[in-house]
Amino acid sequence: MKAGRENNPLKPTVNDIARVARVSLATVDRVLNERPGVRKITVEKVNRAIADLGYVRDTAAANLARGRVYRFLFILPATNNEFLSLIEDHIRDLAGGMLRERTRISHITVPAFDPMALAEAISAVDVTQTDGVAVFGPETPSVRDSISTLRAHGVSVVSLVSDIPSSERNTYVGIDNIAAGRTAAQLMGRFLAPVAGNVLVLTGSMLARDHLERRLGFDEVMARDFPHLNVLASLEGRDDPDLIERLLPDTLAHTDKVVGIYSSAAGNAGLIRHLQTAGLDRTPVIIAHELTPLSRAALGNGLFDAVISQDAGHLVRSAVRIMRAVIDDTPINPAQERIRIDIYLRENLPP
Amino acid sequence: MKAGRENNPLKPTVNDIARVARVSLATVDRVLNERPGVRKITVEKVNRAIADLGYVRDTAAANLARGRVYRFLFILPATNNEFLSLIEDHIRDLAGGMLRERTRISHITVPAFDPMALAEAISAVDVTQTDGVAVFGPETPSVRDSISTLRAHGVSVVSLVSDIPSSERNTYVGIDNIAAGRTAAQLMGRFLAPVAGNVLVLTGSMLARDHLERRLGFDEVMARDFPHLNVLASLEGRDDPDLIERLLPDTLAHTDKVVGIYSSAAGNAGLIRHLQTAGLDRTPVIIAHELTPLSRAALGNGLFDAVISQDAGHLVRSAVRIMRAVIDDTPINPAQERIRIDIYLRENLPP
């Protein structure tokens, strides 16, 4: 394409600052990076020049000079479900493209809902070879402590999908799960319209903060806005499709008038398989989580009425951007990093 | 934060290629940039080295050396509505941050729904000072032609919010508006549940492709899935709150049993003002477009039942990323650039 070289009012560079402040490049660099060993008076001189010239640092040039390489690690639960596969796919995809931006991304998995295994994995991270870690897992004291250690060694940490607010993680990357549960409840109530009856909630594990939060939000709105609907105790599926498929028949057999099902965690495959083989007398309104090939198909053929989702690609990209920003001590754009609570109906499925 | 300098299997550079191919840096550069004046046999030698080493070019370094500056222009309709304000805000925000990435972003406005004015504005673009243009406006032959001229001069062009597929624009950045209309219809139908009656559609202009597409999708799903609801002819509000407020009373007075309103374009302020002052005997289900302070409030107090939206920040960022990718002839990530059809209910409003 076209040319487009510099021409306009030139952007000031470190050289300009050095000239104006009557110091050397090295000193400018020290001030810019807040390195010690510069007299206060000199710092002020330089800062004044920076302000006067309206200098903005060229990060690309800085990174080039530094020879900086970012090394990030994702630690994910080893569950056999589509959402995790999606996340792993996106990590692999992004890893390929980010190489050209001097960023190496890898991931490991640890047994799901196993705080000790997770804590050990976090503790086992080689802090000399890792700049940032993204953790998707339960919130327990051991996990919290291992995160503290990581942070103490200068590794940036983000919690992914399920927050660990009690820890010293730098940020949480994921949706507001209470709001997600509330959203599910609102859809459930409105779609059910005047119908009354029981609503079954499938959850993953009581250990998972995201699952608990969804349930919390769901119950709250159901109780407030739709008192004619009765929400049953949760069925814990541990995000495992096979387990869910085994548990469901019994539960459904012992409950009458199930007019709605809120599948609030992963493992939709089990729910779908059960519904397709067993069949129910009358199809309940079903709201599920996470847009995956299976839930997509279920939405398409009318088995699911709505899917609440979070964009796996966005999660991964956001985690990486944030880990980088933390390390570089560079500002982040909150609007860009906010993970939205996506609602998918049959008609707004992405191509 | 921590160190993190290079250490692992080094990424090959132009120097490595030069060494392996036994040529000079300049020759490697000529081949890399497909510049003429290199013997075929030499080109092959270099390309083999590139392939053997698995070389990937460091764009940041390349741009630094080139002194490249990207200059982008947004051309927007001059309408007095919140959605446009949002877009302008995001352009300003992004412009600030992108300066450090050698990217200058500006924007101008032209009279809305005025194809000639738009075509003139596009033709008036200084192609020697502009690398990319994002156009938000109607699709007409004159607009199409002016876009062709721009492209012929090596300027990359994206259509924004409303596509101009007949033109030679490089890409469209925005939602699938047919799908958006279908989504609105599905929500309308399900929220109205067993109720029958008339549904009023507020649109912007017959000139606007996005508005036409939304109407198309809406009608299709309403007719197919909710035949007990009768969709009325569109009311053209030209995205102008004041005009909408003036037109509404008459229309509503002459139609009975309006059980739903689909506000498919911009200018919600007018609709809201009318409803709040006039008040209706029974509140219809209202589905509107674009999440803005006003529609947000309307969702919060129950006036609106759902809002279909597209993220203005995402639109702007995506347009810029794509214009850059086109100029650099660099790949884009379709998943990241896809603008989602967001559905907002009272419960999933962003903070």
Add this chain to the structure above:
DNA sequence: GTGAAAGCGCTAACAA
């Protein structure tokens, strides 16, 4: 046709 060398904006040894 090809190469040597300077330089983009910034950082980091090493000297002074």
Add this chain to the structure above:
DNA sequence: TTGTTAGCGCTTTCAC
């Protein structure tokens, strides 16, 4: 405490 200098990966004169 401050400055000199080389160099990151790539492009670009200007010679040969």
